[in-house]
Amino acid sequence: MSSLTMTLPAGFPVAPAQWRSHAGAAVVTLALHAGVLGLLLHGWTPQLSAPSQTQVLKTQLISLPAPNPVEEPERAPEPAPLIDKSIEEPQVDPQIEQQRLEQAEVAYKRAEQERLAEEARIREQQRINEQQRKEQLERERQDRLEVERQQHEAERRELLAREEQQRQQAARAEASAAAERARQAAAASRQYLPIAKDAPDYPSRALDKGIEGTCTVTYSVNPQGRIENPKALEDCHPLFIRPSLTAAKSFRYQPRIVDGRAVTVPEVKNTFHYRIQ
Template identity: 50%
Template sequence: MTGISMPMSMQRAHWPSRGRRRHALALSVAIGLHVLVLAALLGHWQVVPPVEPQVRTLSTRLISLPPPAVAVAERIRPVAETVPEPVEPSPRVESPEPEVAALARKRVEPRQNEVRRVAELQRAARLKRERQLAAEAQARAEEQRQQAVAAEQAAAAAKARAAAEALAAASRPYLPISKQAPDYPDRALDKGIEGDCTVTYGVTPDGRVENPQVLGDCHPLFVRPSLAAARTFRYRPRIVDGRAVRVPNVKNTFHYRIE
């Protein structure tokens, strides 16, 4: 009989260690528990058929009832207005200005002051100019008013002077600048008849006599020579308001005397 002896080192190499045996035992116990739980579930599992739904019929009937008065009154009751309480605004918390903004404002302030000063100077100059123009306009208006018053006074004076001249001319006799004496009638000379004859007529604007007529008592022998002599008279035209006018009722008396 042949015996084989192996070294102790080789036998220890093929036998598992104690830790591995513990892990294998725990794994076997876990598998066994799972198998038992699965068998229990399969044993108590029952297939329950689905329950058929039951059909129920509901019958309704519509009945109309009058609304209750209380409900209507409550429905139309005015709702009191609620005035919201004023909400006080929360105070604004301003953050302090940065130093950069303060420095920038300090730099801008002199320029703004200069611009404001220039604007005020311009405004003062404009107001001064407007006052000066208003004073000049008022002075011109006063001068024009004085000129108008002076013109009115001059026109009134001229009118008064013309009226005075016309009155003076009417008051004094209107004498001819050229006239011819009448011829003494021979029959009056032979009979020694003397007398006066007054003739009235009008003077045209060019100074000529028109429509002479004997006025008052005049000897018949003196009528014809008196009218002929009156037609030869020439007068200076009478000027009224800058134009020549006709002068009516001019009279001239012829005196017939034997020397």
């Protein structure tokens, strides 16, 4: 004999004990019939054997009343958490809570103001630092410009000083050269000063034709102060050559003295000017 055990869900209504016994018998009977039917369907045939003592299986059918429809019970609300009534919640005074909120708000505003003030201070410090950096750069630029200006001014003064020195040197050199020329001229004039120089006669043909001109004659002054080898240069007009040479031959000079001795002075020039008055 087999038994069937079924586990009912929690909260399922439990029938009385009598009902449970009748229901179990009915379930067993139905199970036996279902097993036999299954064997027959699968081709099982019982083996016949010699009849033996006849056994009689008595089956008693019991009519059970139809069970009432089982209604799903309403889910009971979850029990509220147990609260220890011995511990009472502290009562908060609304005024104290309001004061606490106001203090928190004031503290927040103060912290925000301090943060904004700190940010403003940092920005101001950055602006001051940037301004100081710009001023420092400007001072450095001005210093560089001043140094460059002083260098240019020093170079200009040095250039002017060199130019002035060169002018002074040139002036001194010119003065020295002029003094030397004067000294040489004075020495030369002292050495062979003319003693007698007569003017030439104006050629009558040139005078008749109204011809004017010049004639340069070159000659040497000998140790006696007389004229030697007079020659007319190319600038002489043909009418003025003869009277010029004749006049030059009549010149007398003081002889040049070198180391106590009279010497010849070569290439002395004299220019005669012929003008009609």
